[in-house]
Amino acid sequence: MAYQLYVWEGERPADDAAGGRECREMVCRHLVGDKTAPTARIRAFVDALTAQWSDDADDPASITSPWVWTPLLDDASGPMLLLTLDDDMALIGSVIIASMAEERGLVVYDPQVELLRPVSEATAAEYWKQRYGTGASLN
Numbered sequence: 001m002a003y004q005l006y007v008w009e010g011e012r013p014a015d016d017a018a019g020g021r022e023c024r025e026m027v028c029r030h031l032v033g034d035k036t037a038p039t040a041r042i043r044a045f046v047d048a049l050t051a052q053w054s055d056d057a058d059d060p061a062s063i064t065s066p067w068v069w070t071p072l073l074d075d076a077s078g079p080m081l082l083l084t085l086d087d088d089m090a091l092i093g094s095v096i097i098a099s100m101a102e103e104r105g106l107v108v109y110d111p112q113v114e115l116l117r118p119v120s121e122a123t124a125a126e127y128w129k130q131r132y133g134t135g136a137s138l139n
Helices: 016-029 040-052 060-064 086-102 123-134
Strands: 002-009 078-087 106-110 115-119
Touching: 002 016, 002 040, 002 086, 002 115, 016 078, 016 106, 040 078, 040 086, 078 086, 086 106, 086 115
Parallel strands: none
Antiparallel strands: 002 078, 002 106, 106 115
């Protein structure tokens, strides 16, 4: 299994429900069909992510990266980026990614827990358990 996060440029939606609606609209507009070149801000964000975790399969450091699909820019179009993380890195990776995005003024939506991120690791874990059961875990 994989864990996905959507990242985009724009105003932060008012709440999680609005975030889900805006995310679906952005996906239809930017990730379905013909893609366009990623914006400079999305490229810079990907650069920051790959400085943290390599997305180069030939790089020995990539063994510690959370990425399921690489290169990351393959899943970017215009002002939007889809990140797919390995389940083993989903909880901590999503917290770090959301924090990095927030620092850059980007919006992050987590469709697994239907929340705008960042939220704390504990909050994400609690939503996960509520959704998938008390024995479920992101790790």
